[in-house]
Amino acid sequence: MNGLAISSVLFLVLVEKSNARATLNNYNERKTNLIEEETLQSLGGSLRLTEKELLVNEKLMQWKEIEVNNSFYNPQYFNYSKHYFDFKDEMKKSKVYQFIQRMPKGAVLHVHSSLMLGANYLIELTYEDHLYACLTDDNLELRFSHTEPQRPCSVKWTLMSDLRNASEDIAQFDAKLKNYFTLDSDDHIGFHTDINAVWKKFNQVYFTIKSLISYRPVREKAFYQALQNFYNDNVMYIEIRSGLSSLYELNGTVHDKIYMATLYDEVTKLFMKVNPDFVGIKLIMTRARATNVDKVREALDLSRQVKQELPAMFAGFDLVGQEDVGRPLAEFSPVLLEAQDEINYYFHGGETNWYGTPVDENLFDAVLLGTKRIGHAYALIKHPALMTAVAEKDIALEVNVISNSVLSLVQDLRNHPLAIFLARGMPVVLSSDDPGVWGAEPLSDDFYVAFVAIASKHADLRMLKQLAINSIKYSALDDNGKTRLFSIFENKWNAFIDDVIATRL
Amino acid sequence: MNGLAISSVLFLVLVEKSNARATLNNYNERKTNLIEEETLQSLGGSLRLTEKELLVNEKLMQWKEIEVNNSFYNPQYFNYSKHYFDFKDEMKKSKVYQFIQRMPKGAVLHVHSSLMLGANYLIELTYEDHLYACLTDDNLELRFSHTEPQRPCSVKWTLMSDLRNASEDIAQFDAKLKNYFTLDSDDHIGFHTDINAVWKKFNQVYFTIKSLISYRPVREKAFYQALQNFYNDNVMYIEIRSGLSSLYELNGTVHDKIYMATLYDEVTKLFMKVNPDFVGIKLIMTRARATNVDKVREALDLSRQVKQELPAMFAGFDLVGQEDVGRPLAEFSPVLLEAQDEINYYFHGGETNWYGTPVDENLFDAVLLGTKRIGHAYALIKHPALMTAVAEKDIALEVNVISNSVLSLVQDLRNHPLAIFLARGMPVVLSSDDPGVWGAEPLSDDFYVAFVAIASKHADLRMLKQLAINSIKYSALDDNGKTRLFSIFENKWNAFIDDVIATRL
Numbered sequence A, B: 001m002n003g004l005a006i007s008s009v010l011f012l013v014l015v016e017k018s019n020a021r022a023t024l025n026n027y028n029e030r031k032t033n034l035i036e037e038e039t040l041q042s043l044g045g046s047l048r049l050t051e052k053e054l055l056v057n058e059k060l061m062q063w064k065e066i067e068v069n070n071s072f073y074n075p076q077y078f079n080y081s082k083h084y085f086d087f088k089d090e091m092k093k094s095k096v097y098q099f100i101q102r103m104p105k106g107a108v109l110h111v112h113s114s115l116m117l118g119a120n121y122l123i124e125l126t127y128e129d130h131l132y133a134c135l136t137d138d139n140l141e142l143r144f145s146h147t148e149p150q151r152p153c154s155v156k157w158t159l160m161s162d163l164r165n166a167s168e169d170i171a172q173f174d175a176k177l178k179n180y181f182t183l184d185s186d187d188h189i190g191f192h193t194d195i196n197a198v199w200k201k202f203n204q205v206y207f208t209i210k211s212l213i214s215y216r217p218v219r220e221k222a223f224y225q226a227l228q229n230f231y232n233d234n235v236m237y238i239e240i241r242s243g244l245s246s247l248y249e250l251n252g253t254v255h256d257k258i259y260m261a262t263l264y265d266e267v268t269k270l271f272m273k274v275n276p277d278f279v280g281i282k283l284i285m286t287r288a289r290a291t292n293v294d295k296v297r298e299a300l301d302l303s304r305q306v307k308q309e310l311p312a313m314f315a316g317f318d319l320v321g322q323e324d325v326g327r328p329l330a331e332f333s334p335v336l337l338e339a340q341d342e343i344n345y346y347f348h349g350g351e352t353n354w355y356g357t358p359v360d361e362n363l364f365d366a367v368l369l370g371t372k373r374i375g376h377a378y379a380l381i382k383h384p385a386l387m388t389a390v391a392e393k394d395i396a397l398e399v400n401v402i403s404n405s406v407l408s409l410v411q412d413l414r415n416h417p418l419a420i421f422l423a424r425g426m427p428v429v430l431s432s433d434d435p436g437v438w439g440a441e442p443l444s445d446d447f448y449v450a451f452v453a454i455a456s457k458h459a460d461l462r463m464l465k466q467l468a469i470n471s472i473k474y475s476a477l478d479d480n481g482k483t484r485l486f487s488i489f490e491n492k493w494n495a496f497i498d499d500v501i502a503t504r505l
């Protein structure tokens, strides 16, 4: 073999190697581009961060990396396939959690007014004077009264103070009492057996709480405290859902329903005097969906009245309660169609796993009735044509991940459709539904679970900031209100970033 | 008020009513159209059924309606949030189940050859002569041998027949033995705590089964029986995944790996002589993904050899084992890129809940390496850009719903991403992965769960037929093979439809 032949063999080998390298480079580039394309499409993915934000983000992502890897390598320690009740306390030790708690989160757009407060505070309220209890093993009804209440009770109406004093151990009595005010317990009712079982308990808790806070002075205290808790969790504005019920006084006076709207308004104004950077509330009027057309028509009339008397506070109308056992939206669509020019809708929809049933198809009615946002929209992911329409109409999805887990729609949080909504850059706002009932913080728990357990491991500060921005953008505030809220948010956000840097993260 | 005024008021009322009616009609039409658009997009949704098929479909949908409603109204009785082990027996009483079992289902494209058989049959095989056992509380290793095996054992190698005869109650002995061959038990290992726990048990079961069927005569029997079971479940063609291991004889002879490919080929030919309407098998060679580049290169060399020696049987190559703990595909991509012109890939990908991790991103590598299909693709739904690419390239998704549930990816089956793949008309084939390990029927259980629990309530015979058609369309058969399989399928299908009608459904 002569020199020329050797060198041409060598040349061919080199060409082959360099081709292989080029192929591999090209391969890696295509992979990077595809992943980058998905990042840009994801919620917040195209947001530009400032130098300072980038600095904070770097640290945040270091913490997130450690936490996700900890779960990945030690699933026995803390992983998202467990029930929320099994990791909620441990979660709070996390640096990412503490970061999120400090972070200004904008608005909460989906929360039920009676269920904003945790059991511990509600137990405190049972120390108020004149409180009678009708207490059985299954159920607790409460009533403030000077004398024994004239309401049916399967046992005997007894003063709470008497019950408490008769108990051997008050701490133990209160601990037992707490079970009537919360779903949070060691047994995870209905988690993988029967969604109706957990809803039954949920409705019992709701009944007990409502009986406690239907007394006007207690409702005032409770609502002020609720605002305080949300504010402390760095929420600046809230849209509450409420059915407006009749509050009563100790002297027997019963207020009309609209009185409660006024109460919300006045308590909020008081709160804003003390906390001028809290922007306020709006009201979405609700009615149980397990009702009939006449009741819905009535509720719409009441909505019109509230809109007229408290136009600044009124946002719109919704139907609530366990969707599976309620009546399909389609039954009410003639009445709802009639009112759609006067009243904005914020319908719950698709809070179900029963694909292809009339319940599931509430989503179609919600969209066709012109809903401004959709509560939950859990099942939307199974409806591609509708999902395209929702994206085009820019209808926001009010996602409440912990609610969906506790109320048995999903067990492993990583299977929550929010992951897909985020990936597709759908107009998502995060909220907490009934945080008091499962003992969650007003918004931080939902933000943390969404960010660390559900979103991509790559999701970063841009997603968190976009979620806060979305909560303003998709609120029922008018343009002036949004501008004001956004400017307060921006100041708080910048101060937060500075503070995180100043305290050396 | 004069007559004219009254009639014009009446006229206005009538106009208003007729406007309202028109609005409502328009509303209902838009809803129907949107739902119809989604039906057409869904898998099988645009298939046209014959008169006879429509007749059968009507009956099928009556049964399905009853079964879904039964679960909807009585979730305590049988619902899909329960573990598969808790409803698998009850499921078999269902009329829809029995219909699906009789139905020709085409091909199985994703099954691991050693795990096709249930524990009951494997227990029968332990009655073979010369079988020694190394039996501890945790583990069972088996070995056929004339004399005590010369392999390490923490206790003592003992003849299975001696162990069995020494037991007081043989039925009880076998019942206990069965636990080494199956995951199916009352405790649902790792279901909501730790995916690694269930995989650990899975790997133990695999180890025990493999030790039983590494003996050549037993492997022959076992594989023949596996084909028989699949055939009995109305499967006409199978693509098996196998790592090709070394079988041994009683006299100590150890065969090379390629011998096993020949064995599969010969057993199948024998089976086809007895059952001429069974179309055959193809082989996807596998290697554990918890390995290194050299081992993968070795396995690719073996694949080339099998391809050359048994070209009709060879389909391609894949990497297997728990994806979370294996090495990312990216580590092997240089080697896999080199071989991609010679060897077709059928990669497992996205069998994970760890969104945004390197494991999750195996999906990108699989697609960029030109995979013909994707095994599981569970996480694909979280990757919109990749999903578009997969749809455009018409890469089939091999979905194994019961596997994903038992191996802890999803608890409530209604949250399985298959629902969304079906809704979007993605190229799905249904398969069963390792049906023997959880005691499932070869294909009927997966079909039933997909059809009744996961797909829309509206999904009907068109979806079932399209799934069978897809299993042929996306097989590794060449065009002639597909044509032949499809013509056999069509005959069987028409005979099935006639039979269902003749037996008065």
Ligand SMILES: [Zn+2]
Binding pocket: A110, A112, A348, A375, A433
């Ligand atoms: Zn709600």
Ligand SMILES: [Zn+2]
Binding pocket: B110, B112, B348, B375, B433
């Ligand atoms: Zn597999």
